[in-house]
Amino acid sequence: MTAQPQPGVSRHFVLAAGGTGGHLIPAFALATELHARGHHVALITDARGAKIPGKPDFLTAHVLPAGRLGKNPVALLKGLRAIWQGRSMALRLFESFQPACVIGFGGYPALPALLAARAARIPTVIHEQNAVLGRVNRYLAKSVDAIATAYHEVDRLDPRFAGKVHLVGNPVRPEVLALRGQPFPEFSDDSLFRVLVTGGSQGASILASVVPDGLAMLPPALRHRLQVTQQCRPEDLEAVRARYAAHEIPAELGTYFEDMASRLAGAHLFVGRAGASTIAELTAVGRPAILVPLPIATDDHQAANTREMVKAGGARAIRQTGFTPTELAKQIQAMAMNPAGLGHAAHAGWNCGLPRAVEDLADLVEGFGGAPLMDVIRVDAATAAPATAGAEALALENEA
Template sequence: MSGANRHFVLAAGGTGGHLIPAFALATELDRRGHHVALITDERGAAIPGKPEFLPAHVLPAGRFGKNPLKWFKGIKAVLEGRKMSLRLFETFEPSAVIGFGGYPALPALLAATSAEIPSLVHEQNAVLGRVNRLLASRVEAIATAYPEIKRLKPKHAEKTHLVGNPVRAEVMQLRDDPFPPFTDEGLLRVLVTGGSQGASVLSEVVPDGLAMLQPALRARLQVTQQCRPEDIDAVRERYRSHDIPAELGTYFEDMASRLADAHLFIGRAGASTIAELTAVGRPAILIPLPIATDDHQAANTRELTQSGGARSIRQHNFTGKELARQIQALAQRPDTLSTAAHAAWNCGRPNAVRDLADLVESFGGSELMDVIRVGANNARGASQEARPAHGAARDDAS
């Protein structure tokens, strides 16, 4: 814990992917006795899960699409946001500003550079995002969630620190629970989600794919699926016609407990999704969003698929037949799924929020504190514990 209470500003885009790790860091810094403020856009200020102690300052977020004619409006918004950030910094006096990507982070980090306040960015995906890419040369540190990051220039390697992707506390609490028992006769519990907005392609493919499983496995299915509101009735009818028991919803508040019960996850490959799968240790079949910027969801799957913890299917190959083939391969024997779960668990970085907070605290303190923290606890290549064999006792307290 730091010896002095300080002030930190977190700046994040208005999606859960940017804000979940920001909220986790805010909670840890608050626990350590620091004061934290959030800069985001209108979407971010309204998103569920924001800690009560965390004040949100809404700034205009300039967006820069492919049409240069619209850039003037974006530049104007960024300049206004920068001016508002500087006014906040004058009263709040932050020791450092931490960006989590997304356009709302841009003006805050530009203001930090102007005010000579230390700044760093956290990249949740396996491809450096546009805003983080733009600011990489200006910030003091780049925290990453994966060992390999595309679009990160080699010249920035010295200030790059592997910390992982912070996840919600209720998910992290499940890390030391064993993989749910799966036997030759027991239920196969499948959890299907498409991220915060759902995914129609999952609604179209998954019910028919599950129906193509061999009868002995199909008879043991128990499905929980998140659907878009406009899809849910059609999906319910498909499962009914296939005689497959399924619980459907547009949103599940108790997603952590559903993940705890699941033997297999099917869904998108967003950064938060993969962080939670590896935190808990759940096998997955991942369908990266094909229109994701820089194809970052496909890059996000690399470490997990190479470890054997997941299978990845490109959306243009995502058919019922291919899905059934992959599930059959994973669930052919009880130990196949548990082995994949073990591999996923070993990809987890349970100390992500601690390592990120340590990195943040290393900036803006005394010169001696900086030397101690960066020298003795460099988050680059943060250690990961190895998971004991399935069913063995664990002595790692994470």
């Protein structure tokens, strides 16, 4: 079915991603890079994903049915029906679009497209943003042609697939990547201490209840120099504002900040969740962090995401059960009481960054349907984490 273009000739690529920012931000970045190289790109997602901000104007989004596979028999049957319907629709799209490769970014909306590509014998690549291979990507790992990862260690990645694993990193927004060459903001005993607090796209109430009181417990030498920017849930906004006012700490609060890149550029310390895009941006720019992994994240993947940055000395991780004002103040003091400490942590985090992620991922997928597969940075088989979910992946395969 698929055309076989020659190297240097414009090709068609289909990106398939779940309907969250974590899946779609790297997909948008890859689409932009492939478009800049002269290729045609289409997106497959669900209704929620089609509304995510940041989609490039040139990128056409195709909304396909995508059911979830749960244990409830009725829900399972409904999910399988939606997946099969989405697979059929994807096959019809491929007949007209003729993709050289289909790239999946995880999430159930990506599953029908990848199943259709497998049926049509179109080359496939999956990209895993987290340090734990997601459920859909675990199911697809055996059949795809390449697995692109964002971390050196990825849990639940079967060692048998190490030969097709490529460490590329997690693509970030161009405006964030542009900050990589800028120095860490000056921080001394007399300078402002700018703290950026976010809890992901939806905010986090735990940050609203802990961070203001934790910052108030800092020694006067730090507390009197604070300048805080904090993203809050709408329902938490006024309570957080009152807390900061009571502590006499200047704080700019909002439910969403469009200029997040510039705020990250000026920050001396980040406090927040450990989603894949957050870690990628922190390491791209080089910003010290105190990370509070989301406890209900699937397979505890946010905790796994913190490992490399914490081990390098660029961040500290606090489990939500132990995230108290006292513990937060203690960790901030350990990082910031010595003016050089934050600078060292920033450099350590910066060293964890993979700034060529989008270029390396584009090189990888360009290798299909044209020149031989480019061997990007291949992960040594010895670094692949043991497969702890073989039975779970097998169960998903049986369900689908």
